[in-house]
Amino acid sequence: MDFDEVVRKRKMIREYDLGRQIPNEIVSRLIKNAHTAPSAGHTQVQEFIIVKDNATKKKLRKAAVNQEYVEKAPVLIVVCSNVSRSVGRYGNRGKEFYSITDGAFASMLILLTVVNEGIGACFVGAFEDNKVSEILELPKDVKPIGIICIGYPAEKPGKFERINIDALVHYEKYGSYNGAQQSSNI
Template structure:
């Protein structure tokens, strides 16, 4: 598939065929491509928790979803045969930039204008999303609720050094092709988001 087509076709898929697992070789390509994401200082401070057995996926949903009967979103999302949790490590970046070739002599977090450990893990997640499209799969990036991160850590033994920046569900799209109501907002035009040379406030 041409790259431009991959970008245009990328969307969040929220329903999956539960009877079609992601082939191992495709899963491995998703992860291999994720490691090609850019990273500050070539730190590569990410990690990827792969959940594909029925038991692991059920455990994930049990510790991250709200109690009570699942709503339509959760019912459809739970059909995904593969979940990949990209995790970021702040310590890896603070350590890397205290090395001699970077010129800093300490691990001061205030030096960082934005948390590049999360930015880099997010870019790795995007490569998973794009690779899924190229492989004929559907995928969706969503978050672990803040109040459930501790339970997620405990369930899967995730150390304090790493935090989830999201979860990517992957699988063959299911029959329910409904789109998010948020799409009614429409895609913003280039004129609304691009500022050339200086910041210009769009007119009325």
């Protein structure tokens, strides 16, 4: 698929065809692409937990403010950051900031690959970290960043409107809005 088409088509899908499993080859391609994600200082903190077990999904749903698609999605990829590979080098910045950025980059690659594969996904960030860690038996240094719910789409949600781009882009300094002159560039 054309790259711009992938980017423009991407939107969160929260209802799935419950009769269709995601083939392992697709899951494998999602992970392989996520594995190419950048990481601060090439610390490669990103790790992935693939969850298909119904009992585990049910527990994760409860840990994720009862969002039902966490239980219903045929497969979940829980993106984690293993800060043991970054905290020694970057201290608190590695633990509190790079870990999240690195996990987010890997997650975005999964979300875009999902579109290219013709399936659907929703990134879930609203969850209790300690509960997710307990359910998945994550070691102390492994931090859950996002639960990506994946399945064949059973809905076609409309696109959410975005704030006008001219109100979001600033030239040289914040607030120096120069939309009249510059907006045609974007």
